[in-house]
Amino acid sequence: MKIGAYEDSGSARTLLSVECLKKYFESRSGFLSRQVRLVRAVDGVNLRVFKGETLGLVGESGSGKSTLGRVVIRLEEPTEGRILFDGRDVHRLPKEDMRSFRRDVQIVFQDPYASLNPRKSAENIIGEPLTVQRICDGRERRERVVRLMEVVGLTPDQMRRYPHEFSGGQRQRIGIARAIATNPKLIIADEPVSALDVSVQAQILNLLKDLQRDHNLTYIFISHDLRVVENMSDRIAVMYLGKIVEVAECGMLCGEPLHPYTQALFSALPVMKPGERKERIILEGDVPSPVNPQAGCPFHPRCRYRIRVCETQVPALTRTGKGRSVACHLIGNDASGQGEEERGAVI
Numbered sequence: 001m002k003i004g005a006y007e008d009s010g011s012a013r014t015l016l017s018v019e020c021l022k023k024y025f026e027s028r029s030g031f032l033s034r035q036v037r038l039v040r041a042v043d044g045v046n047l048r049v050f051k052g053e054t055l056g057l058v059g060e061s062g063s064g065k066s067t068l069g070r071v072v073i074r075l076e077e078p079t080e081g082r083i084l085f086d087g088r089d090v091h092r093l094p095k096e097d098m099r100s101f102r103r104d105v106q107i108v109f110q111d112p113y114a115s116l117n118p119r120k121s122a123e124n125i126i127g128e129p130l131t132v133q134r135i136c137d138g139r140e141r142r143e144r145v146v147r148l149m150e151v152v153g154l155t156p157d158q159m160r161r162y163p164h165e166f167s168g169g170q171r172q173r174i175g176i177a178r179a180i181a182t183n184p185k186l187i188i189a190d191e192p193v194s195a196l197d198v199s200v201q202a203q204i205l206n207l208l209k210d211l212q213r214d215h216n217l218t219y220i221f222i223s224h225d226l227r228v229v230e231n232m233s234d235r236i237a238v239m240y241l242g243k244i245v246e247v248a249e250c251g252m253l254c255g256e257p258l259h260p261y262t263q264a265l266f267s268a269l270p271v272m273k274p275g276e277r278k279e280r281i282i283l284e285g286d287v288p289s290p291v292n293p294q295a296g297c298p299f300h301p302r303c304r305y306r307i308r309v310c311e312t313q314v315p316a317l318t319r320t321g322k323g324r325s326v327a328c329h330l331i332g333n334d335a336s337g338q339g340e341e342e343r344g345a346v347i
Contacts, residue, residue, distance in 0.1 A: 016049040021081035040290045041067040043242035054219040056233030064242040065222045069188045106179040110191035112171035116163040123159040129181045148177040169200035188220045238262045241298040248324040258326045260303045
């Protein structure tokens with residue numbers, strides 16, 4: 001997939017646009033404390049997702065990946081910012097149009113057991129979106145559930161079984177069948193294989209690829225596993241402490257990461273070729289608190305390249321060339337000839 005062509009075609013290829021998105025949670029310092037502090041889970045994210053692509057979203061635990069996905073699908077309400085889906089602001093949609101949005105955007109959860117109702121059979125779990133969205137009911141719904149189960153690699157004779165009667169991989173297939181039941185345009189896959197055995201992960205990943213090809217799906221693929229994201233994604237966005245620090249095409253970012261945090265992530269991957277060596281970047285210090293973030297770049301306390309401006313100014317996510325954007329003071333616009341108007345743009 002040539003994502004660079006998407007950049008040239010502008011909004012015509014944009015399915016989802018996230019603009020200055022923030023999500024803060026209230027936190028108390030103690031059980032009886034009246035002091036309320038704000039946890040900045042997502043802190044000013046700008047992002048675009050193009051039709052038909054897989055956008056990988058990576059970062060260590062606590063970076064805000066899953067929260068961003070939940071806010072996009074409106075399982076959480078944003079504190080600030082806009083989410084545009086097919087050019088429409090999803091937070092200003094009337095009730096009937098909101099039903100359409102729920103049909104077009106679905107999610108596959110991380111835990112394939114906790115995300116399924118243990119009191120419902122596979123038939124009812126997969127068929128529930130068809131009833132809620134008023135797509136079909138009765139005999140037609142049953143026939144459609146049979147087709148969905150066959151598409152994801154299950155058999156019709158398993159329809160009456162309950163979640164505890166399935167393996168982890170089979171439960172995730174049920175979750176995927178439920179997600180595609182409404183023929184969505186966008187699926188948010190939130191760590192869809194992290195709870196599965198390695199032998200099963202490849203099967204689920206191949207299933208997701210086949211579904212994308214056959215149904216023209218768009219994915220936001222959230223994971224902490226860089227190898228999985230590299231295998232699945234057309235573009236990759238890297239998150240750190242609630243902010244996007246780098247976005248690039250998959251081959252570009254994996255082959256030559258520019259942001260110091262991205263470099264550290266990829267340096268931790270094991271060497272695949274015998275005799276090959278690479279530098280291992282060890283990050284010093286702890287991740288700053290999202291409750292009391294320090295001034296300047298959120299990564300500067302752990303960055304070995306930091307300079308004085310890093311301690312006082314937050315770097316904007318800036319285009320450094322076609323298909324890549326980086327939030328780092330050491331990587332400026334001069335490399336690509338872009339002007340100041342590119343800073344902070346939705347990429």
